[in-house]
Amino acid sequence: xxxxxxxxxxxxxxxxxxxxxxxxxxxxxxxxxxxxxxxxxxxxxxxxxxxxxxxxxxxxxxxxxxxxxxxxxxxxxxxxxxxxxxxxxxxxxxxxxxxxxxxxxxxxxxxxxxxxxxxxxxxxxxxxxxxxxxxxxxxxxxxxxxxxxxxxxxxxxxxxxxxxxxxxxxxxxxxxxxxxxxxxxxxxxxxxxxxxxxxxxxxxxxxxxxxxxxxxxxxxxxxxxxxxxxxxxxxxxxxxxxxxxxxxxxxxxxxxxxxxxxxxxxxxxxxxxxxxxxxxxxxxxxxxxxxxxxxxxxxxxxxxxxxxxxxxxxxxxxxxxxxxxxxxxxxxxxxxxxxxxxxxxxxxxxxxxxxxxxxxxx
Numbered sequence: 001x002x003x004x005x006x007x008x009x010x011x012x013x014x015x016x017x018x019x020x021x022x023x024x025x026x027x028x029x030x031x032x033x034x035x036x037x038x039x040x041x042x043x044x045x046x047x048x049x050x051x052x053x054x055x056x057x058x059x060x061x062x063x064x065x066x067x068x069x070x071x072x073x074x075x076x077x078x079x080x081x082x083x084x085x086x087x088x089x090x091x092x093x094x095x096x097x098x099x100x101x102x103x104x105x106x107x108x109x110x111x112x113x114x115x116x117x118x119x120x121x122x123x124x125x126x127x128x129x130x131x132x133x134x135x136x137x138x139x140x141x142x143x144x145x146x147x148x149x150x151x152x153x154x155x156x157x158x159x160x161x162x163x164x165x166x167x168x169x170x171x172x173x174x175x176x177x178x179x180x181x182x183x184x185x186x187x188x189x190x191x192x193x194x195x196x197x198x199x200x201x202x203x204x205x206x207x208x209x210x211x212x213x214x215x216x217x218x219x220x221x222x223x224x225x226x227x228x229x230x231x232x233x234x235x236x237x238x239x240x241x242x243x244x245x246x247x248x249x250x251x252x253x254x255x256x257x258x259x260x261x262x263x264x265x266x267x268x269x270x271x272x273x274x275x276x277x278x279x280x281x282x283x284x285x286x287x288x289x290x291x292x293x294x295x296x297x298x299x300x301x302x303x304x305x306x307x308x309x310x311x312x313x314x315x316x317x318x319x320x321x322x323x324x325x326x327x328x329x330x331x332x333x334x335x336x337x338x339x340x341x342x343x344x345x346x347x348x349x350x351x352x353x354x355x356x357x358x359x360x361x362x
Contacts, residue, residue: 003016004321004322004323005321005322005323005342005346005349005350006323006324006341006342007322007323007324007325007335007336007337007338007342007350008323008324008337009153009176009197009299009324009328009335009337010153010175010176010194010196010197010202010337011196011197011201011202012196012197012198012337012339012341013339013341013342014200014201014247014251014341015251015254015340015341017254018247018250018251018254021250022246022247022250029045030045032045036049036242036243036246037242037243037246039242041236041239041240041242042236046242046246049245049246049249050071050234050235050236050240050245050249051234052249053071053245053248053249053252054069056249056252056253056256057069057206057208057252060179060252060255060256060260060261061179061183061185061208061261062185063185063208066210066211066212067208067209067210067211068208068209068210068211068214068231069206069207069208069235070206070207070208070209070227070230070231070235071204071205071206071207071235071240071241071245071248072204072205072206072207072230072235073203073204073205073240073241074205075194075202075205076102076173076175076192076193076194076205077105078205079106079173079192079205079207080105080106080108080109080110081109081112081113081225082225082227083106083110083145083147083171083190083192084109084110084112084113084114084116085113085218085221085225086217086218086221086225086226086227087144087145087171087213087216087217087218088110088113088114088115088116088144088218089114089218090114092114092115092142092143092144093114093115093116093117093140093142093143093144094110094114094115094116094117094143094144094145094146094147095116095117095118095119095139095140095143095145095146095147095165095168096110096116096117096118096119096146096147096148097118097119097120097121097132097137097146097147097148097149097163098118098120098121098122098123099121099122099128099131099132099148099149099152099155099157100128100149100152100153100154100155100157101152101154101155101330102149102152102153102154102173102175103147103148103149103152103173106147106149106173107147110147117140117143119137119138119139119140119146120132120136120137120138122136127155127331128152128155128157129155129157129289129290129291129294130157130290130291130294131157131159131291131294132163134163134164137163137165139165139166139168140168141166141167141168142168143168144168144216145168145169145170145171145189145190145213146165146168146169146170146171147170147171147172147173148162148163148170148171148172148173149172149173149175150162150172150173150174150176150177150178151174151175151176151177151296151298151299152176152296152299153175153176153197153298153299153328153337154299154301154328154330154331154335155290155301155331156288156290156295156296156299156300156301156335157290157291157294157295157296158177158294158295158296158297158298159294160293160294161184162183162184162188164187165187168187169187169188169189169190169210169213170187170188170189170190171188171189171190171192172188172190172191172192173192173193174191174192174193175192175193175194175197176193176197176198176298176299176339177197177198177296177297177298178191178193178197178198178199178206179198179199179252179255179261179264179340180198180261180264180265180268180297180298180339180340181261181264181265181268181297182261182262182265183261188210189209189210189212189213190207190208190209190210190213191206191207191208191209192205192206192207192208193205193206194206195244195248197298197337197339198251198298198339198340198341199248199251199252200244200245200247200248200250200251201243201244201247202244203241203243203244204240204241204244204245204248206248207227207230209227209231214227214228214231223237224237224238255340264340267340267344268297268298268338268340269297270344271297271338271342271344271347272295272296272297272300272338274344274347274348274351275300275336275338275347275350275351275354276288276295276300277351278351278354278355279300279302279354282354282355282358285304285305285358285362286302286303286304286354286358287302287303287304288300288301288302288303289301289303297338298337298338298339299335299336299337299338300335300336300337300338301327301331301333301334301335302333302334303332303333303334304333304334307332309361310327310332310333310334312361313325313334313357314326314334316353316357317350317353317357320353322349322350322353324337336350
């Protein structure tokens with residue numbers, strides 16, 4: 001099997017074992033003579049997959065029955081609007097910590113719906129190279145929630161721990177680092193994440209909501225835009241994205257079988273160390289502009305001495321079967337997205353390529 005090194009930012013690499021299991025079951029799921037993708041979402045076969053995925057998520061994150069797990073559609077971008085629609089009203093406001101492109105988009109949607117304020121921003125000349133410290137935050141103690149993005153795929157920053165927001169519940173977009181490490185979810189009211197980076201294929205969005213938050217959701221919303229609708233129906237109010245959820249189920253098994261969140265953290269720290277050491281040890285040939293304490297272990301961004309060398313790097317990396325290393329179009333450079341499924345062996349091979357390229361092109 002000639003698998004490539006997949007460093008796309010999303011949809012991203014899936015564990016090979018998961019892909020092989022799905023391939024083996026594609027035409028005949030557990031003797032039914034049907035694929036799960038053509039099986040009713042009301043069937044007992046699918047229901048078992050759905051409910052097991054919910055229980056595994058709760059177990060991995062250490063959550064009890066005071067949380068509701070929902071599988072929705074529309075990606076994280078839909079959540080940018082659903083969050084304020086459900087929680088903002090004429091008498092309250094929300095705080096937004098803006099640390100990159102996606103948190104800015106979330107803020108933009110919230111401002112359409114209600115009163116949303118910037119609690120902190122680390123933007124300098126249109127670029128984000130660090131995260132705010134606790135002392136940088138201007139928080140409203142009466143806010144309905146405080147929103148942040150835990151990992152920034154474009155700029156390569158990641159919160160090592162979440163800020164303190166007092167009695168204000170946090171709403172966290174964890175699309176690009178969910179289940180990559182153990183996290184302290186104290187005072188976290190809502191987590192949401194598009195699946196296509198660490199959870200599974202594109203097409204399903206995970207929302208985890210504390211039930212006291214669910215009770216605060218606004219009434220009178222369009223049916224499909226109300227969290228109450230989906231929580232009460234166990235995400236089965238309409239036909240849910242069954243095959244992506246089936247794949248999420250398999251990815252969750254893979255995470256558990258590979259040491260759970262502690263195992264993922266160890267794996268991701270090893271990969272991050274390899275690439276950042278290669279960058280920092282290049283004598284300035286490769287440069288990462290992110291504050292050291294804020295560097296992401298999911299999306300490693302760096303630059304070469306010139307844009308021409310960066311284009312050559314991308315071309316030669318692709319020829320060497322390292323796909324998806326071109327930086328985001330808004331900032332250029334190089335980006336290696338090394339989510340859970342990326343192996344230490346793959347990242348080792350990438351750092352060897354980096355060293356060879358620098359030696360040939362210095």
